[in-house]
Structure formats: C-alpha cells, structure tokens
Amino acid sequence: MSDPRAHPPRSPLRRPDIAGYLWAVGVVAAATTLAWPLYHAVGFHGENVLMLYLVGVLWIATHHSRSAAVLTSVLSVVAYDLIFVKPFYTFAVSDQQYLITFGVMLATGLVISALTHRVREHSEEARQAWERVEAEFLRNTLLSGVSHDLRTPLSAITGAASTLIENRDHLSDAAQSEMLDTIYGESERMERLINNLLDMTRVESGGLQVKKEWQPLQEVVGSVLHRLERRLGGRKLKTDLPPDLPLVQIDSVLIGQVLMNLLDNAIAYTPPTSTIQIRARQAGDGREVAIDVIDDGPGIPAGTETRVFQKFFRAAQPEKRQGIGLGLAICRGIVEAHGGTIGAGNRPEGGAVFRFTIPMTQSPPPMIDAMTEREPAWQT
Amino acid sequence: MADLKPTVLVIEDEPPLQRFLRVTLEAQSFKVIEATSGENGLRHAATAQPDLVVLDLGLPDMDGVEVTRRLREWTAIPIIIVSARGKEQDKVVALDAGADDYLTKPFGVGELLARVRVALRHLAAANRDTGDPIFEARGLRVDLSRREVTIDGNAVHLTPNEFKLLTVLVKNAGKVLTHRQLLKEVWGPGSAEETHYLRVYMNQLRQKLEGDATRPQLLLTEPGVGYRLLDQ
Numbered sequence: 001m002s003d004p005r006a007h008p009p010r011s012p013l014r015r016p017d018i019a020g021y022l023w024a025v026g027v028v029a030a031a032t033t034l035a036w037p038l039y040h041a042v043g044f045h046g047e048n049v050l051m052l053y054l055v056g057v058l059w060i061a062t063h064h065s066r067s068a069a070v071l072t073s074v075l076s077v078v079a080y081d082l083i084f085v086k087p088f089y090t091f092a093v094s095d096q097q098y099l100i101t102f103g104v105m106l107a108t109g110l111v112i113s114a115l116t117h118r119v120r121e122h123s124e125e126a127r128q129a130w131e132r133v134e135a136e137f138l139r140n141t142l143l144s145g146v147s148h149d150l151r152t153p154l155s156a157i158t159g160a161a162s163t164l165i166e167n168r169d170h171l172s173d174a175a176q177s178e179m180l181d182t183i184y185g186e187s188e189r190m191e192r193l194i195n196n197l198l199d200m201t202r203v204e205s206g207g208l209q210v211k212k213e214w215q216p217l218q219e220v221v222g223s224v225l226h227r228l229e230r231r232l233g234g235r236k237l238k239t240d241l242p243p244d245l246p247l248v249q250i251d252s253v254l255i256g257q258v259l260m261n262l263l264d265n266a267i268a269y270t271p272p273t274s275t276i277q278i279r280a281r282q283a284g285d286g287r288e289v290a291i292d293v294i295d296d297g298p299g300i301p302a303g304t305e306t307r308v309f310q311k312f313f314r315a316a317q318p319e320k321r322q323g324i325g326l327g328l329a330i331c332r333g334i335v336e337a338h339g340g341t342i343g344a345g346n347r348p349e350g351g352a353v354f355r356f357t358i359p360m361t362q363s364p365p366p367m368i369d370a371m372t373e374r375e376p377a378w379q380t
Numbered sequence: 381m382a383d384l385k386p387t388v389l390v391i392e393d394e395p396p397l398q399r400f401l402r403v404t405l406e407a408q409s410f411k412v413i414e415a416t417s418g419e420n421g422l423r424h425a426a427t428a429q430p431d432l433v434v435l436d437l438g439l440p441d442m443d444g445v446e447v448t449r450r451l452r453e454w455t456a457i458p459i460i461i462v463s464a465r466g467k468e469q470d471k472v473v474a475l476d477a478g479a480d481d482y483l484t485k486p487f488g489v490g491e492l493l494a495r496v497r498v499a500l501r502h503l504a505a506a507n508r509d510t511g512d513p514i515f516e517a518r519g520l521r522v523d524l525s526r527r528e529v530t531i532d533g534n535a536v537h538l539t540p541n542e543f544k545l546l547t548v549l550v551k552n553a554g555k556v557l558t559h560r561q562l563l564k565e566v567w568g569p570g571s572a573e574e575t576h577y578l579r580v581y582m583n584q585l586r587q588k589l590e591g592d593a594t595r596p597q598l599l600l601t602e603p604g605v606g607y608r609l610l611d612q
Contacts, residue, residue: 184488191486195465211604214576216583218593223601225594239594243587247576253468253604278594365576 020060020068027056028075032083039084049084050101054108061113073109077102138311149193153186160186192264196326199257200311203333210254210337214247214364217280217289223252224259231264234272240279247364248289254334255358258342261327262293262354269352270297288340288357299346308344331356386500387411389430391421391447392462393440397485401434404489405496418442422450430457432499435479437463437470445474452478456506458499462487468604475558475605482556482605498554498611515550517611518598520589522550531589541566542585545578549599554611556602582607 031052038044038052053076061069081102082089160179168176202208218241225237259278266276276295283290300308307313309332312325328344335342335356342356388410392398402412413428415421418439425433433451437444448459459479463471471482480502481495513525519532524547529536538546548565549557560572567577582601586593600608 187486198466213579215579216593218583218586219579219601221594222586222596223603226596226600239592241594247580252601256603367577367580 017065017068020064021071023064024060024068024072024075027060027072028053028079031056031076032079035084046080046084047101050080050105053080054105057105057109058112061109062116066110066113066117069109069113070106073106077105080105146193146197150190153190153193156186157183157190196261196330199330200326200333203330203337208254208333208337210251212249212251212338214249215252217241217245217248217291220250220252220256221259221278221280224256224263228260228263231267232276233267235267235270236275238275238277240277242281245280245289246282246360248358248360249362249364250338250358255338258331258334258356259291259293261331262356265327265354266293266295266297266352270295274351282360283357286360288359290355290357293354294347294351296349296351299350299352300344302346305344309342328354385409385411386431387413387428388432388434388496389413389415389421389424389428390434391415391418391424391439391444392434392436393417393438394436397436397462401492404492408493408496410496418444418447421447425451425455425457431503432496433457433459434496435459435461437461437467437474445470445477448474448477448479456503458503460495460499471605472558472560475556476560480555494554502552502555515553515611517553517609520598522546524550529589536588538585538588541581542588545581545585546589549607549609553609556606556608558606562606 035044035049035052039046039049057069057072057076060072160182163171164176164179171179221239221241225239228237263276263278270276274296276293279292279294281290281292282288304313309328311329313328331354332342339359339361340357342354344352344354347353388405390398390401390405390412392401392414393416398414398416402414405412413424413430415424418441421433421435421439424430435444435447439447444461444463448461451457451459458481461471461474461479461482462485463474463482464485471484475482480499483491483495513523515522515524521530522528527543529538529543529546544566545562548562559575559578563571563574563578566581567574571577582599583593586596586599590596590598598610600610602608
C-alpha cells in the first residue's frame with residue numbers, strides 16, 4: 001500500500017527558484033555569446049538572433065519555474081535590445097516593430113511555462129491516481145487473499161471442534177484424535193499466516209528494528225531447524241556450513257525468520273520425499289557471506305525469478321497454494337534491511353535455489369583478550 | 381496436614397487464556413488462583429502465598445515487568461511470564477528483572493507444564509540448598525563435583541570457560557537463561573554486552589557435545605532471548 005508520507009503534495013507557495021534564476025542568467029548570457037559572432041561575422045538577421053533567445057526561454061520554461069521563465073524573457077528582451085537593436089547599447093528602440101517582438105517573446109515564455117506547469121501537474125495527478133489504483137488493488141488482493149486464507153483453517157477448526165462437541169460419543173478414539181490434530185495443526189497454520197501479515201506490515205511501515213550482533217551462522221540455522229523439525233515431514237534436511245565461516249553481524253531473530261520462510265517455501269513446493277539443503281559460503285572475495293536454500297523440487301517457473309519476491313505473488317495454482325504470498329517478500333525486506341541481496345533461480349540438475357547475502361563490511365570482533373583462554377584444550 | 385496441592389497464581393486479563401490456564405493447571409492437580417490485573421495479582425501473591433506465578437506481560441493496569449520487580453522485592457517464588465511474539469526485548473527485561481521463564485503466545489499445554497515443572501523443581505532444589513551434582517540427558521552426563529563430562533560414556537574435554545558455561549546451564553537445567561545472565565556468570569559483570577563470546581563458546585560446546593552445531597537437541601537457542609539446556 002502506498003505511504004502518503006512518501007509523496008507530500010507540492011506546495012503552491014514554493015521558495016524562490018534561485019537555481020532557476022541563475023540558469024536564466026546563464027542561458028541569456030550563452031545565447032548572447034553565441035549570437036554575437038553569428039550576427040556580426042556571419043550576418044544573421046535580428047529575427048534569427050531572437051530565435052536563439054527564444055530557445056533559451058523555451059528551455060527555462062520547460063525545466064524551471066514560471067518566474068525563472070519570466071526572468072529569462074525579460075533578460076532576453078533587454079539583452080537583445082541592448083546588443084542587437086540599433087541604436088546599440090541603449091534601450092532606445094528605433095523601429096516600433098520590435099516592441100511587438102518583445103511582447104511575443106514575453107508571452108511565449110509565460111505560455112510555455114504555464115503549459116509545462118500544467119503538464120507537470122497532470123502527470124503528477126496521473127501518477128497519484130495510478131498509485132491509488134495500485135494501492136486499492138493491493139488492498140483488495142490482500143483482503144480477499146487474507147480472508148480466504150484465514151477462513152480455510154478456521155473452517156477446519158470450527159468443523160473439527162463442533163464434531164467433537166456434538167458427536168463425541170459416536171467417534172472412535174482414532175477419529176477423535178484426528179479431529180484434535182486438525183484443530184491443532186490448522187491453528188498453527190493460522191498463526192503463521194497472522195505472523196506473516198504482521199511481519200509484512202512491519203517491513204512495509206519501516207518499523208523493522210534490526211538489532212545486529214556478531215554471531216556464528218550455525219546458531220541461527222540450528223534454532224530454525226529445531227523449530228521446523230515437525231513440519232519437515234519425510235523430507236531430508238542437510239546443512240553445509242564450513243566450521244571456519246566467519247561470524248556475521250545480523251539480527252538473529254530476523255535472519256531466522258528469513259531462513260524459516262525460505263524453508264517453509266521449500267516445504268510447500270516440494271514432495272515429501274525431497275531433500276532440502278542449507279549451504280553457507282564466503283563469497284565476493286570475502287566481502288559477503290552467501291546462504292543458499294536448495295531443494296530438488298520442480299523449481300520455480302521461468303520468468304518469475306524476481307516476481308516471487310513481490311507481495312502476494314504465488315507460483316502455485318490457487319487450489320494448491322499454501323500461504324498468502326508474503327513469505328518471500330518479508331525475506332527480501334529483512335535481507336535488504338541488513339544491506340544484503342536476495343535472489344532465486346533453478347539448478348541445472350533440477351530444483352530451486354534461493355540465495356541471500358549478508359555483507360561483511362566490518363571485520364568480526366577479535367576473540368583474543370582476557371576473556372579467551374590462551375591454550376585451548378581442544379587443540380591438543 | 382494442610383492442602384498439599386501446589387498453588388498457582390495466574391495473572392491474566394484475557395478470559396479465554398485465563399480459562400485455558402485454569403483448566404489445564406487444575407487437570408494437573410494444581411490449585412489455581414486468578415487475578416485479572418497487576419495490582420490484584422500483587423495483592424493475591426501477598427495474601428495467598430502461591431508456589432508459582434504465571435504472569436501475562438500485557439496487563440491493562442501495570443507493566444508485567446513492574447509486577448515482576450515488585451514481587452522480587454520480597455519473594456523468590458518462580459514467575460513464568462506470558463508474552464506475545466515479537467516482544468523479545470520485553471521478555472529479556474522481565475527475565476533480567478527476576479522472572480524465571482517465559483512462554484510465547486500461543487503456546488501448548490506441553491510447553492506450559494514443562495516450564496511449571498522445571499520452575500517448581502528449581503524452587504525445591506533451592507530450598508534444599510543442594511543442587512543435584514549429576515546431570516544426565518540424552519547420553520550427556522555431567523558430574524559437577526568431579527568436573528567430569530561424558531557422552532555415551534566417552535570423556536569429553538572442555539576448556540575452563542566451556543566447563544564454566546556448561547556448569548551454569550546444568551545448574552539451571554530446563555530454564556531459560558538470558559545472554560546477560562550467562563555472560564555475567566561466566567565472564568563476570570563487566571562483560572554483559574559481549575554476546576559474541578557467549579555465542580562462539582556455545583557453538584564450540586554444541587560441536588563437542590552434540591556433534592553438529594546446526595542440529596542442537598540439548599543446548600537450545602531461545603531466539604532473541606538466550607539459551608536453554610533441555611533436561612530430558
């Protein structure tokens with residue numbers, strides 16, 4: 001949704017366009033400098049010299065404020081009168097016709113700048129209108145998506161709970177525990193949806209507070225895998241983090257969320273027999289650490305490599321979809337808040353790869369001082 | 381003898397959660413006292429002498445951290461705080477203020493009872509004033525008095541700091557410990573902000589005790605809060 005603070009309405013009372021005035025003076029001076037040899041050496045007519053000034057007026061009118069355009073017109077008229085109208089170097093005008101020329105020059109400047117101003121306003125209005133349409137579309141997508149996706153688990157919960165309440169005596173133990181499992185599992189799914197919505201709101205509103213601390217990546221991966229264990233189903237999970245990986249400066253909760261969403265995504269789009277891998281390497285000549293989440297599923301549809309990170313984008317068919325299409329958008333928001341990048345692609349041997357990077361702009365803090373031990377026993 | 385059922389004071393303002401806590405705890409033979417505000421809770425704590433407090437951090441009248449501080453002025457009874465996701469900083473503040481453990485909403489019965497059990501056990505151990513010097517879980521055996529650590533019977537060599545860290549965790553087995561608490565205990569009061577030391581040592585400890593630091597089963601990370609050594 002659009003943030004009204006991002007585009008403050010233009011105030012009709014603008015500060016004096018100092019830059020525009022300087023440009024006006026510069027343009028008139030440039031026109032005069034150019035016209036001088038053309039008039040005296042090449043033999044241009046006064047009318048053609050005037051055209052040069054007119055070009056200057058046009059340029060200022062289209063690029064700067066109206067007052068700057070007026071100033072250019074006035075300066076052009078003055079310069080033209082002084083330098084190119086006989087008698088030279090006076091304001092006296094011998095031919096009455098030139099007065100008309102001056103008038104036209106001034107009018108041109110005013111009309112052009114008024115037109116430009118109006119065109120600008122129109123394009124601004126058009127842009128705002130487009131943003132309103134876009135925001136409206138997003139809001140509608142969000143509302144319909146969210147209500148659909150919340151209602152699905154809610155229906156299952158209501159159904160299972162009412163079955164238990166009303167038919168408890170007729171249900172076998174197995175059926176009862178199946179109902180209870182449904183209630184529990186679907187509540188968890190609802191919780192994930194709501195968490196994603198809240199996270200997205202935080203990412204969007206700029207309310208993401210990144211509390212960076214130096215830490216081994218192993219810990220974040222470990223805590224995510226511990227929470228994920230039950231959702232893996234039959235999928236195998238491999239980790240490949242070299243022990244000499246440097247400490248990274250991250251918010252462990254947020255980067256944990258990135259990993260969690262990437263793994264959730266891999267689980268959602270792969271069959272239960274697949275293998276998911278988490279791999280981390282130093283990359284970019286040690287200037288960053290790259291973390292890959294790799295699966296051997298069907299991969300991501302060609303051409304959607306960037307779009308998967310957009311809000312509400314879902315690769316699967318509506319009946320197969322899992323979430324509301326926010327997980328990867330949240331990942332992007334969090335990774336970018338860390339100064340990193342995130343991307344997706346397919347492996348030649350099949351399956352998708354999601355990679356995000358953590359910049360290593362500073363070197364990790366040393367571990368050598370009074371707090372560490374001089375002779376680590378594990379090296380003997 | 382008087383009533384032997386342990387008493388739990390539940391300070392919670394949301395009726396559905398209140399009901400869930402009461403039903404669950406009563407099913408486990410606890411006596412439950414309910415309070416719906418901080419002031420009310422503090423009064424009940426003083427008059428009813430509960431064995432444990434379950435405290436929601438988001439109360440209408442008073443910050444849960446404040447309730448924790450006021451309770452800690454005069455009692456050491458275990459306090460388990462209940463708080464929403466994304467409020468890690470609040471949890472850390474409450475834990476550092478003296479709360480014993482926390483639960484993140486929504487939570488299941490298993491988690492709730494595990495926290496309660498651990499808190500009551502630590503209270504009992506503190507009253508006996510002698511912690512069990514031997515800790516055993518999932519093949520790991522730590523003998524604090526003999527300074528011996530074994531996994532499946534095989535001796536593990538730890539550095540002095542690693543052992544110190546493990547000792548603090550073992551003494552608080554099952555309980556969450558904040559980064560600040562661990563740093564103060566192991567490296568001294570001046571090191572409470574040097575979290576990377578703690579994290580690196582924890583990583584080493586996991587490698588030695590669990591083989592793979594990315595698949596911990598015992599030394600768990602509580603994201604944004606601290607660590608917990610599982611006691612089963």
